Amino acid sequence: MSPLLHPLPVPAGPAVESILPRLERALRGEGPPLLPVPESDARESARLADALRPGEPIDDVPDADDVALVMATSGTTGVPKGALLTSRALRASGDATHRRLGGPGAWLLTLPAHHIAGMQVLLRGLLAGTTPVIVDVTQGFDPAELPAAVAALTGPRRYTSLVPTQLVKALDDPAATAALADLDAVMLGGAATPLPLLRRAQGAGIRVVRTYGMSETCGGCVYDGIPLDGAQVRIADDGRVLLGGPMVASGYRGLPGHPAFAEPGWFRTDDAGALVDGVLTIRGRLDEAISTGGLTVVPQVVESVLADHPAVRECAVLGLPDDRLGQRVVAAVVPENGRVPTAEELRAHVSEALDPTAAPREIRLVDALPLRGPGKIDREALRSAWNR
Structure with a gap:
């Protein structure tokens, strides 16, 4: 019988540590597949439940038994899709990230953990055997909290993941800027990074690593334009970016045969890009x-x-x-x-x-x-x- 999809209410703030044991089992390929939903947002949780049907079997793909997480996309059409991520894909993503960054380390969470970027902070910490330090963003991101949070991270390597709007705020706070400069890497994704923002951060001594990816690829799989170990990039005739590799999702929840996954092992993005000398540049979304x-x-x-x-x-x-x-x-x-x-x-x-x-x-x-x-x-x- 196909496994049932279980909801995973994700708390905000330090209480998010309560879900780490379930995530650890998911990384090992044990336990039921999980659908992360925001515990403090009943409306959003209901929207995700309506679209992705927790409590019902996962029978969308041949390897349904291996699905560990169903991560909701951000839903540009208003209806979220659920990327089916196996434990193998999640481990491949986390291990490749640590290899690129220079080794496993401790992670600082500043993003909602029911989205793939925040979830990956937790999963990478579990793979590294470290406990995350958490900044509560329930009422919005406050850069004044960064110095104490960074100081609480244990070595030898320390990382965090931000979106550009957070970095803009942090750079206006000298203490927050100094704290970020003390980290081994600041992953920056979720949206395009304006070049002036990148220059400003680098000028402040912050090691910014620009990431490109999405829920369908376990988050970022291309760093500073270079694919992670195992990741592959192709450009279709229409300029569309295709991403392949072991971190690619098995498909979408309830949408077998979706054209985005028509080629096994590859995901067709909605982005236009160029690949020059092995470096990927994103030009923008085709539908925008x-x-x-x-x-x-x-x-x-x-x-x-x-x-x-x-x-x-x-x-x-x-x-x-x-x-x-x-x-x-x-x-x-x-x-x-x-x-x-x-x-x-x-x-x-x-x-x-x-x-x-x-x-x-x-x-x-x-x-x-x-x-x-x-x-x-x-x-x-x-x-x-x-x-x-």
Whole structure:
């Protein structure tokens, strides 16, 4: 009989340590498959349960008996999918990560553990035989907590994983910046890292390791553009990135035959990229490209240019319907402290680097960007707010 999927309520804050024994059994391939859900968010837990059906058998893939975790995607379509991750895939991911970083170590958790990035912090610590130090982010990330948390980590190697918005906040706090610089590596993923942010962190002595991956690949499987041991990268004819290797999921919960897993051992992403001399560069999501005035604009490319402007702290670019252009490019900008950039200067800044058609026709200054999941910009929320 196929194993039943069991819910795994994931507490917030230090109480997350209570789930470590169950995760340890999952890594060993023992016990039932687990669906992590946020214990403190009944609405989100119900949404995940409705989509991924805990309590019912897992019979979606031939190796269902080996599934250890069903990790929910962040659900850009509004309906989350569940990546079926085996214990073998999770161990392959964790072991390859430690080899790339220089060896096993202690991990600092600053992310929600029901998402793959936070979950991997816990799993890597278990593989290393260390107990995680936990920063409670229930009420948001407070960089002032980093110095004490980093000091509590035991050696010989110490790591953490952040999303770019957290790093932006940490760099505004000298004590938090110094604490991060004391770590052997700061993994940075969940969203593209603006080049100015990377330069600023590196200038402060922080060893940033940019990661690329998703729930379907047990989290990051490409570090600083280079695949981890065992991971593989291909670029399809349409520029789509394909990821392969032992850390790839077995499929999606309840979606046998999904085209993303049509080729055994490979996952078809929704990202466009280029592979030059073995180094992967992500250009942006294929489904977020903007067609404006006959030109295709990739939002992430425009965001990278905007982020290089000294008055821009964070930004998000999207396309809105336009009767004349098909779509018009617009941008939401979080200004740098004390600066108020004008639309004209930001348009000129983009036009100097890209085709003028890519320059945003409207710019709105906002206090913060809406997020979905850990660190990913919620473009649909921005689009809805823009049209109000």
